[in-house]
Amino acid sequence: xxxxxxxxxxxxxxxxxxxxxxxxxxxxxxxxxxxxxxxxxxxxxxxxxxxxxxxxxxxxxxxxxxxxxxxxxxxxxxxxxxxxxxxxxxxxxxxxxxxxxxxxxxxxxxxxxxxxxxxxxxxxxxxxxxxxxxxxxxxxxxxxxxxxxxxxxxxxxxxxxxxxxxxxxxxxxx
Numbered sequence: 001x002x003x004x005x006x007x008x009x010x011x012x013x014x015x016x017x018x019x020x021x022x023x024x025x026x027x028x029x030x031x032x033x034x035x036x037x038x039x040x041x042x043x044x045x046x047x048x049x050x051x052x053x054x055x056x057x058x059x060x061x062x063x064x065x066x067x068x069x070x071x072x073x074x075x076x077x078x079x080x081x082x083x084x085x086x087x088x089x090x091x092x093x094x095x096x097x098x099x100x101x102x103x104x105x106x107x108x109x110x111x112x113x114x115x116x117x118x119x120x121x122x123x124x125x126x127x128x129x130x131x132x133x134x135x136x137x138x139x140x141x142x143x144x145x146x147x148x149x150x151x152x153x154x155x156x157x158x159x160x161x162x163x164x165x166x167x168x169x170x171x172x173x174x
Contacts (some may be wrong), residue, residue, distance in 0.1 A: 112155020
């Protein structure tokens, strides 16, 4: 019975995290374009839910959130948004999971947030290069990396603050 209870708690938490990720993704789309930010760049707040699930629930849960976010992007913003979300999301999820699994992880949550954001942008650029058949968008990479460092710092810091609170609330492992 105890294993069933833990599984039920994980599924409940997964539902909450998925809803949170989709809500944050929707709210990010309401932010108007800023003059100093590359076109299409978003803060990535929904990645907090993905990183949380990777940290606490495992790869399978994290990739489900990533796929849900990509499908949501496709439904609300079209195929290009789906493809870029999928490429960036899957690449950053794999990288973040590997960093969480690294036993002597020197990065911490903030570092994982930054590295994950950088790889998310790299994945998005790869998708754009594949679909447009041009590498001209590589010129955005330095600006996107700076933006990723800033947003990754924020998402990693938020995760670092909320993780102990949510872990205590859900008591997944007891």
